[in-house]
Amino acid sequence: xxxxxxxxxxxxxxxxxxxxxxxxxxxxxxxxxxxxxxxxxxxxxxxxxxxxxxxxxxxxxxxxxxxxxxxxxxxxxxxxxxxxxxxxxxxxxxxxxxxxxxxxxxxxxxxxxxxxxxxxxxxxxxxxxxxxxxxxxxxxxxxxxxxxxxxxxxxxxxxxxxxxxxxxxxxxxxxxxxxxxxxxxxxxxxxxxxxxxxxxxxxxxxxxxxxxxxxxxxxxxxxxxxxxxxxxxxxxxxxxxxxxxxxxxxxxxxxxxxxxxxxxxxxxxxxxxxxxxxxxxxxxxxxxxxxxxxxxxxxxxxxxxxxxxxxxxxxxxxxxxxxxxxxxxxxxxxxxxxxxxxxxxxxxxxxxxxxxxxxxxxxxxxxxxxxxxxxxxxxxxxxxxxxxxxxxxxxxxxxxxxxxxxxxxxxxxxxxxxxxxxxxxxxxxxxxxxxxxxxxxxxxxxxxxxxxxxxxxxxxxxxxxxxxxxxxxxxxxxxxxxxxxxxxxxxxxxxxxxxxxxxxxxxxxxxxxxxxxxxxxxxxxxxxxxxxxxxxxxxxxxxxxxxxxxxx
Amino acid sequence: xxxxxxxxxxxxxxxxxxxxxxxxxxxxxxxxxxxxxxxxxxxxxxxxxxxxxxxxxxxxxxxxxxxxxxxxxxxxxxxxxxxxxxxxxxxxxxxxxxxxxxxxxxxxxxxxxxxxxxxxxxxxxxxxxxxxxxxxxxxxxxxxxxxxxxxxxxxxxxxxxxxxxx
Numbered sequence: 001x002x003x004x005x006x007x008x009x010x011x012x013x014x015x016x017x018x019x020x021x022x023x024x025x026x027x028x029x030x031x032x033x034x035x036x037x038x039x040x041x042x043x044x045x046x047x048x049x050x051x052x053x054x055x056x057x058x059x060x061x062x063x064x065x066x067x068x069x070x071x072x073x074x075x076x077x078x079x080x081x082x083x084x085x086x087x088x089x090x091x092x093x094x095x096x097x098x099x100x101x102x103x104x105x106x107x108x109x110x111x112x113x114x115x116x117x118x119x120x121x122x123x124x125x126x127x128x129x130x131x132x133x134x135x136x137x138x139x140x141x142x143x144x145x146x147x148x149x150x151x152x153x154x155x156x157x158x159x160x161x162x163x164x165x166x167x168x169x170x171x172x173x174x175x176x177x178x179x180x181x182x183x184x185x186x187x188x189x190x191x192x193x194x195x196x197x198x199x200x201x202x203x204x205x206x207x208x209x210x211x212x213x214x215x216x217x218x219x220x221x222x223x224x225x226x227x228x229x230x231x232x233x234x235x236x237x238x239x240x241x242x243x244x245x246x247x248x249x250x251x252x253x254x255x256x257x258x259x260x261x262x263x264x265x266x267x268x269x270x271x272x273x274x275x276x277x278x279x280x281x282x283x284x285x286x287x288x289x290x291x292x293x294x295x296x297x298x299x300x301x302x303x304x305x306x307x308x309x310x311x312x313x314x315x316x317x318x319x320x321x322x323x324x325x326x327x328x329x330x331x332x333x334x335x336x337x338x339x340x341x342x343x344x345x346x347x348x349x350x351x352x353x354x355x356x357x358x359x360x361x362x363x364x365x366x367x368x369x370x371x372x373x374x375x376x377x378x379x380x381x382x383x384x385x386x387x388x389x390x391x392x393x394x395x396x397x398x399x400x401x402x403x404x405x406x407x408x409x410x411x412x413x414x415x416x417x418x419x420x421x422x423x424x425x426x427x428x429x430x431x432x433x434x435x436x437x438x439x440x441x442x443x444x445x446x447x448x449x450x451x452x453x454x455x456x457x458x459x460x461x462x463x464x465x466x467x468x469x470x471x472x473x474x475x476x477x478x479x480x481x482x483x484x485x486x487x488x489x490x491x492x493x494x495x496x497x498x499x500x501x502x503x504x505x506x507x508x509x510x511x512x513x514x515x516x517x518x519x520x521x522x523x524x525x526x527x528x529x530x531x532x533x534x535x536x537x538x539x540x541x542x543x544x545x546x547x548x549x550x551x552x
Numbered sequence: 553x554x555x556x557x558x559x560x561x562x563x564x565x566x567x568x569x570x571x572x573x574x575x576x577x578x579x580x581x582x583x584x585x586x587x588x589x590x591x592x593x594x595x596x597x598x599x600x601x602x603x604x605x606x607x608x609x610x611x612x613x614x615x616x617x618x619x620x621x622x623x624x625x626x627x628x629x630x631x632x633x634x635x636x637x638x639x640x641x642x643x644x645x646x647x648x649x650x651x652x653x654x655x656x657x658x659x660x661x662x663x664x665x666x667x668x669x670x671x672x673x674x675x676x677x678x679x680x681x682x683x684x685x686x687x688x689x690x691x692x693x694x695x696x697x698x699x700x701x702x703x704x705x706x707x708x709x710x711x712x713x714x715x716x717x718x
Contacts, residue, residue: 007702007718014700022669031669038639039669121639151704151714157676158648161641239617239645273653278712285715 001062001370002147002292004112011155012109015116019043020102027099042122042160044115045101046422053420054093054101055118056108060128060146060170061089061373061380065360068371070111072356078104083356085341085349087413087464088167089127089373090118094420116154121162121249123153123234128170129177130338130374133293134382136330140189140197142172144290145226148281152227159234163241164249166234167206179375179491181205182467184251185233186214187226198222203233204255204263207461211497212252215260217267224281225271231279232271236263296368296383301333307387318393320442321404326389335386337367339379339396340406344436347429348414349377358399366392376413376452378406408445409453409518410436413464417457417474418481424457426474426481431455431510438511439518448518451531454489467491469532470517471498472510483510487517487543488535501544516547555690557671558659558681560697562690565683569611569632569663576600588632588663591616611663614642618650628658633679635664644677651678651708671696676707 004012022039025031031039040046044055056071063071071091075083078100079093086092096104108114117124126149133141149168153159159166171180172189180186186202199221205214221229233251240258242248255263312319327336339359342348351359359379363371366388367381374380384392396402405411412435415421417428432455439445454468458475465471471486482504489498505513518531520543525534535543556565567586570578576597579587586607594601594610601608610621611632618625625631631650633643643662650656661681662674668688675697684693706713 005718007704007714010702011700011704018699035638035667035669121641148715154704155673155700156705157673157703157707158644159641160670160673161639161644163641235645239642243640243642277652278706278716282716288715 001064002059002289008112009109012112012114015043015114016102016105016109019105023098023102038120038161041120042117043101043105044118045098046119047098051095052098052101054096054104054115055086056091056093056113056115057118057125058090058113058373059150060126060132060143061130061375062143063371063373064111065363065369065371067111067113068356068360068363070107070113072353072360074104074107075353075356079353081354082350082352084347084416085351085373085377085379087375087377087415087462088118088125089130089375090125091373092416094416119165121164121166122160123156123162123166123168126150126153126168126170127178127183127375129173130372130378130380131177131327131336131382132172132372133295134329134331134334134336135173136328137174138172138330139174139191140172141290141293142170142189143293144286145187145189145199146170147289147292148226148285149230152230156234159238162234162238163243164246164251166237166251168230174493176491176493176495177374179464179467179495181213181495182207182211182464182491183214185230190220192220192222196222199226199229201229201233203267204252204260206250206252207464207466208250209247209459209461210250210252211461211466212256213495213497214252215255217260217264223286224283225275226281228274228277228279229267229271231274232267235270236266240266295331298331298334298383299385301331301385301387303332303386305333305387308389311390315390317397317402317404318390320446321393321402322389323446324404324408325406329383331383333386335384335389337381337384337389337392338374338406339381339401340403340411341378341401342405342411342436343400343403344410344440345433347416347419348412348432351379355399355401358395358401362392362395376411378411404442405445407450407452409439409448409451410445411452412436413452413454413468415456415462417455417463421457421462423460424474425459425476426457426483427507428455428457428463428472428474431472431474431483431507434507434511435514438515448522449530451518451521453514464491465489466497467495468498469535470514475504477504481507483507485510485513485517485547487540488532490532499540501540502548513547517543520546555684555686555688556681557684557690557693560694562694567607567609567630567661569683579604579606582606588630588661591620594621609661611661612643612646614640614646616646618646618654618656625654625656628656630659630661630681631656632661632663632683635662635666635670638665638667638670640665644673647674647678648708668693668696672699676703676705676709678708 026036169183201218202214372380418424456463456465467489484504486498609630
């Protein structure tokens with residue numbers, strides 16, 4: 001993991017003092033609501049329906065056990081004993097008091113954490129694949145580059161007041177788990193003409209009201225040009241992005257209205273001016289940042305040791321969990337474990353202070369003291385020896401963290417929705433729960449196989465509904481909550497946006513609608529087709545016909 | 553009370569900002585003064601400006617660009633960049649462009665919605681004078697330049713980003 005030096009620590013310490021002063025001036029009435037708003041947002045602080053909400057940055061999803069323990073302390077001390085993992089690999093607290101936030105930031109700073117730029121019209125937390133560094137299909141570990149981007153974007157003086165929020169994702173694996181193409185900037189590590197790894201850069205992707213897949217700006221650039229390329233894109237966006245209408249202010253609208261060719265030309269013109277400036281990365285800096293993400297002290301182990309295979313033939317629950325939640329690791333004898341936080345009846349992504357403590361212990365005992373947060377609101381223990389899987393599973397089970405539905409229908413992405421969020425049109429958590437209750441049989445879930453349902457309570461799309469195989473969007477119809485269903489979205493390499501099936505449904509209808517959709521899939525699927533494959537082959541009509549069929 | 557910060561201290565402001573709708577008669581009525589004129593005025597009344605016996609500077613709104621000033625940009629002793637609202641970040645890019653691309657060595661003055669909590673970022677983008685909004689406490693504003701002791705990016709005062717120095 002990245003370790004702070006004196007410079008990094010100094011910046012965080014200065015930030016805590018600055019925000020204490022800003023909060024004091026706001027409380028004393030010397031700073032107006034409108035003037036405090038962007039300051040607090042750039043510190044992750046929202047004023048919500050019930051209380052303030054603080055979003056803490058988890059850079060590219062990495063957390064140490066010490067940080068987890070601090071988060072557990074904060075959940076217990078400043079919140080009501082829980083926290084919430086978000087779709088940007090961050091963590092949110094829903095109940096802190098405004099006056100206590102600066103103090104809370106002080107606690108975070110002790111463990112090299114902060115809430116900088118987790119909201120507001122600035123460059124947000126950079127995200128990546130939660131399997132970075134351990135995936136079997138990885139070209140190069142993306143995390144060193146994420147850290148380089150984190151530093152460049154933190155308190156960037158020119159880009160603190162962009163037209164709108166700005167999100168960057170980096171992907172170094174063959175299978176894209178980072179939803180890279182629906183980010184304002186999406187970066188792929190790719191082999192260049194001579195085989196040396198560089199970057200392919202897309203811009204103009206995004207979800208929200210107008211979902212768009214990003215378009216290629218740089219087909220290939222060498223590593224040293226990463227920051228100058230980003231700087232050039234951001235400068236064009238900062239100057240030309242629309243500021244007259246917040247719904248048209250994202251870079252995706254600028255790229256669309258300018259046309260990708262012309263947008264690219266503008267970026268290249270800017271880039272030409274700064275390409276060889278001091279912002280050009282040095283080999284030393286690349287190596288310095290990469291050096292924080294080297295392999296831990298792996299032992300020489302065998303695949304499928306008897307301590308694993310023995311239990312796989314004995315314990316059905318363990319076998320189910322192993323099948324769904326354990327992925328192959330690049331090192332022999334190790335495995336990647338995903339702890340799925342999608343227990344029926346618990347809001348997706350919610351975790352208690354006790355669970356945070358337990359995760360810290362488990363990370364120390366079984367995974368070199370580190371965890372990762374995935375953008376699907378789950379937790380990853382990335383380096384678990386296979387002969388410890390059964391012990392780990394039992395411990396998870398006793399902490400109610402052994403849900404074995406990873407990647408299955410009930411592993412949904414879901415925003416906090418109308419129960420918490422001031423922006424929401426409709427509730428989303430009860431929708432997730434009603435679907436989970438309808439699909440409670442694990443054998444049936446396994447039979448259905450890989451399908452992801454993404455739920456957002458409004459068109460800001462925090463629940464990524466556009467890229468759900470099945471997307472559910474809460475809408476307001478004359479004061480009543482309704483839900484629009486879309487099919488065919490995907491955030492993977494062949495990213496696609498879902499299409500709306502037809503008129504929206506009431507909350508009560510949703511479980512039945514999902515059942516019908518799944519039934520159409522099961523009737524039509526061929527061989528090993530996943531839901532998305534069948535949909536792409538047969539199209540919308542068969543689904544539409546059944547879902548809207550009149551009862552005789 | 554003084555509302556102008558220049559090079560880190562409070563100072564008198566001798567410059568008057570002309571509104572967009574102003575005509576050249578303003579110059580005739582006030583000989584020997586110092587005016588910051590809008591870009592349109594600058595382009596339209598070059599003759600009157602040449603004849604004027606006082607000082608003339610130009611201000612750009614956030615949707616205007618330094619290149620629009622034209623060839624005489626380098627002759628100016630001062631360029632002001634407007635913040636119609638403090639949340640409009642375009643003038644940061646204009647300041648950086650003036651310093652880095654045009655290598656402008658004169659004064660770059662922030663005008664408009666200029667508030668305490670943005671001064672640090674402005675100064676790092678190349679602003680060296682700040683015409684504070686009327687309600688701002690100038691003493692409080694003077695503290696803003698040391699909000700952070702260090703930064704990752706380069707700035708006009710520190711041309712190397714931190715990664716080339718650490």
